Amino acid sequence: MKRIALFLVVLVVVLYGSWPYxxxxxxxxxxxxxxxxxxxPFVDLSTIRAGYREQAGAALKDMMPDSSRGGESEPLVEWLAESLRPLGEAALERTVTLDWVRYTLRDAAQRATDERPAYFIASIDHAFFQSWxxxxxxxxxxxxxxxxxxxxxxVTALEERAQDR
Incomplete structure (x- = not known):
């Protein structure tokens, strides 16, 4: 009985581990x-957009003068930033599409391998669990x-990293 239970546990772990591959x-x-x-079916556009929206918001916040960091907060600059936010979100909705995701993944594959046609699988340098x-x-x-x-x-995120030289 222990052998069967152990076999089932190993089988489940192997199946779970091979699932993302x-x-x-x-x-x-x-x-x-x-x-x-x-x-x-393989892409979650809303999560990808939310990630870019968060990055853009953080970048905008870093550019804004903040009285807590010793700078002065100007009402005109704050108003302008708040007015631009809906425009940026609309641009994000129009830009981050399935077509854009497909182009980004294909382009990344072409840059990562000399093989032509550049298959996604052939261009993978590393693929592993970050958490369960x-x-x-x-x-x-x-x-x-x-x-x-x-x-x-x-797919819930796509990011460009700086290349080590």
């Missing part, structure tokens, strides 16, 4: 498809993060 394989096939909607529900993929200078959402692994 299988998703990468399916994403690679979807990236090669003509229809951009083929990657839709988060999986990181590095393609050259591009970091792709997948998270477990329900029963699916989905």
């Amino acid at each position: 299988y998703t990468i394989y399916r994403l690679d096939s979807a990236l090669g498809a003509e229809d951009v909607q083929a990657i839709a 529900n988060r999986f990181g993929i590095r393609l050259g200078s591009t970091e792709v993060v997948m998270q477990l959402q329900g029963l699916n692994w989905r």
